[in-house]
Amino acid sequence: MEGTIRASGLVKRYGEVLALDGLDLEVPQGTVLGLLGPNGAGKTTAVRILTTLLQADGGRAEVAGVDVFEDPSAVRERIGVSGQYAAVDEHLTGFENLDMVGRLYRLGRRRARLRARELLDRFDLADAADRPVKTYSGGMRRRLDLAGALVAEPTVLFLDEPTTGLDPRSRLGMWDILRELLSQGTTLLLTTQYLEEADQLADEIVVIDHGRAIARGTADQLKAQVGGERVELVVRVPEQLDAARSVLQTVSLGDVQVTPHAHALSAGVTGGADALMEVLRRLDTAGVGLLDVGLRRPTLDDVFLTLTGQHAEPATGDPQAPDEHTTEVA
Amino acid sequence: MHRLAWALADGHVVAKRNIIKIVRVPEVLVFVLISPIMFVLLFAYVFGDSIPIPGVDYREFLMAGIFTQTVIFGATFTGAGIAEDMQKGIIDRFRSLPMSRSAVLVGRTASDIVYNLLSIAIMALTGLLVGWRIRGSWLDAVGGFVLLLVFAYAFSWIMAYVGLVVPSVEVINNASFIVIFPLTFIANTFVPLENLPGPLRTFAEWNPVSAVTLAAREAFGNTSEAFPAPDVWSMRHPVAYALLWVGIILAIFVPLSVRRYRRSGS
Numbered sequence: 001m002e003g004t005i006r007a008s009g010l011v012k013r014y015g016e017v018l019a020l021d022g023l024d025l026e027v028p029q030g031t032v033l034g035l036l037g038p039n040g041a042g043k044t045t046a047v048r049i050l051t052t053l054l055q056a057d058g059g060r061a062e063v064a065g066v067d068v069f070e071d072p073s074a075v076r077e078r079i080g081v082s083g084q085y086a087a088v089d090e091h092l093t094g095f096e097n098l099d100m101v102g103r104l105y106r107l108g109r110r111r112a113r114l115r116a117r118e119l120l121d122r123f124d125l126a127d128a129a130d131r132p133v134k135t136y137s138g139g140m141r142r143r144l145d146l147a148g149a150l151v152a153e154p155t156v157l158f159l160d161e162p163t164t165g166l167d168p169r170s171r172l173g174m175w176d177i178l179r180e181l182l183s184q185g186t187t188l189l190l191t192t193q194y195l196e197e198a199d200q201l202a203d204e205i206v207v208i209d210h211g212r213a214i215a216r217g218t219a220d221q222l223k224a225q226v227g228g229e230r231v232e233l234v235v236r237v238p239e240q241l242d243a244a245r246s247v248l249q250t251v252s253l254g255d256v257q258v259t260p261h262a263h264a265l266s267a268g269v270t271g272g273a274d275a276l277m278e279v280l281r282r283l284d285t286a287g288v289g290l291l292d293v294g295l296r297r298p299t300l301d302d303v304f305l306t307l308t309g310q311h312a313e314p315a316t317g318d319p320q321a322p323d324e325h326t327t328e329v330a
Numbered sequence: 331m332h333r334l335a336w337a338l339a340d341g342h343v344v345a346k347r348n349i350i351k352i353v354r355v356p357e358v359l360v361f362v363l364i365s366p367i368m369f370v371l372l373f374a375y376v377f378g379d380s381i382p383i384p385g386v387d388y389r390e391f392l393m394a395g396i397f398t399q400t401v402i403f404g405a406t407f408t409g410a411g412i413a414e415d416m417q418k419g420i421i422d423r424f425r426s427l428p429m430s431r432s433a434v435l436v437g438r439t440a441s442d443i444v445y446n447l448l449s450i451a452i453m454a455l456t457g458l459l460v461g462w463r464i465r466g467s468w469l470d471a472v473g474g475f476v477l478l479l480v481f482a483y484a485f486s487w488i489m490a491y492v493g494l495v496v497p498s499v500e501v502i503n504n505a506s507f508i509v510i511f512p513l514t515f516i517a518n519t520f521v522p523l524e525n526l527p528g529p530l531r532t533f534a535e536w537n538p539v540s541a542v543t544l545a546a547r548e549a550f551g552n553t554s555e556a557f558p559a560p561d562v563w564s565m566r567h568p569v570a571y572a573l574l575w576v577g578i579i580l581a582i583f584v585p586l587s588v589r590r591y592r593r594s595g596s
Contacts, residue, residue, distance in 0.1 A: 053426060081426040083422055088420065089351075091350065096350065100346075103341055104340055104428075104429040105427060106428070181480060
């Protein structure tokens with residue numbers, strides 16, 4: 001019971017706008033819930049309410065066995081938070097930042113210092129420990145911010161879009177760090193705009209739109225619903241379209257889609273890169289020449305298209321469309 | 331530990347962070363220290379001979395006024411610092427920690443005492459160079475400096491509140507000019523009260539800035555028998571009147587600011 005997150009009927013209004021419209025969440029001890037949605041869906045609002053940074057207009061919430069609205073300071077003692085914008089002080093060094101957080105968690109002078117060094121080592125920041133944070137890269141700031149959230153070894157962790165704005169390499173690094181953390185049994189609520197990220201890290205996913213949950217389930221269930229991955233290919237000469245179609249048909253989950261004027265075909269598959277290799281092997285045997293081939297994983301946009309019949313519309317902010325979801329093997 | 335003790339302990343951690351920033355961004359400090367030097371030199375040499383004070387050299391009369399004006403302007407720094415923090419991600423970190431809810435404000439107002447100490451020291455040195463002297467006892471002089479710092483501390487809390495309400499550094503700098511200039515000019519800071527016309531003079535006599543200035547002036551021995559304080563209670567008991575204002579300001583703005591900080595972001 002120690003490390004659970006429970007919220008029911010959360011409501012938050014900003015004037016006319018309903019940021020949260022009766023959101024229910026439940027994260028059992030030691031599991032990861034991925035809160036998936038576009039910009040402005042209410043993800044950050046939900047995290048800010050659960051972490052006592054924002055007051056809700058309605059609903060109930062309990063974190064680590066403590067009522068969030070009744071006893072916010074007891075909640076703060078038990079949680080770690082890392083937000084979308086790194087909450088670190090630019091003019092302090094990495095060490096000074098973590099030391100300060102440790103002191104404010106009331107670890108005492110000696111333990112705060114020890115813990116700061118320990119975390120800097122663990123997050124590969126030891127070399128930069130005594131440099132002001134303003135000299136850090138975006139990925140380093142995020143790691144430092146995450147380290148700040150872990151100073152007091154919280155039982156419940158909230159991460160609000162931990163990899164938004166990071167380059168693909170830093171994103172993979174962050175995922176490794178998070179996986180290691182999760183292996184230690186931390187309860188985590190993670191928000192993200194990337195289906196792939198939720199897929200990689202979360203036990204359960206809640207898709208949120210306009211402050212409401214529009215779907216929940218495991219990553220597999222969700223992907224089954226949206227149709228999973230697709231192999232997409234372009235043949236070298238149009239005469240081989242039919243041959244390519246019959247090869248694809250042998251691995252395809254449903255009908256193979258053909259776009260004749262583009263010489264393109266696509267088919268839903270399971271098994272990711274393995275399925276792609278199998279397709280390539282069979283095409284090679286059949287003597288089909290290719291101009292382009294790739295594996296396309298479903299994106300948040302695909303999820304939204306399936307669930308709501310509409311594209312994921314960012315209500316605010318940058319409409320960034322990360323293209324690393326498409327793995328080109330051309 | 332008691333809540334107040336935690337507020338002080340956490341405030342100390344936050345103050346330490348602010349002081350590290352003073353060292354890391356020395357440009358700010360340079361400007362903080364140059365403006366009082368400029369004021370001392372300008373007033374001493376531009377007005378020096380045109381404002382006669384019976385029994386006292388104008389430059390000696392002037393210094394207490396400059397001290398008071400500068401420490402009050404120093405409070406602008408508190409407001410700007412709070413506003414800057416509120417705009418940055420770091421405030422979310424602070425607000426998500428189980429720390430005292432008043433520590434950010436306690437720490438900021440405390441670290442700004444360091445700024446004021448530095449600017450008073452620089453001004454005193456500049457003053458000594460242009461002919462200012464402490465004519466009374468050193469103990470009284472120390473008392474005068476302490477009163478200046480205490481008043482500046484109280485004023486910091488007013489600006490801390492402004493910094494929470496108007497979270498923009500530019501607005502704070504401009505808005506504080508509009509308030510602080512009249513407040514420090516309609517007083518005995520740069521001219522004797524006798525020189526002011528009727529209503530302004532009454533305002534000036536009850537202006538706490540006048541009380542702080544007069545108290546400092548008396549503490550430094552920069553007054554004269556030939557030039558007695560006006561016969562109103564505030565000017566007869568400037569220390570008591572100044573401390574009364576310190577109490578009133580703190581009683582109003584400490585709880586007001588802390589409550590505002592707690593609710594910020596909601």
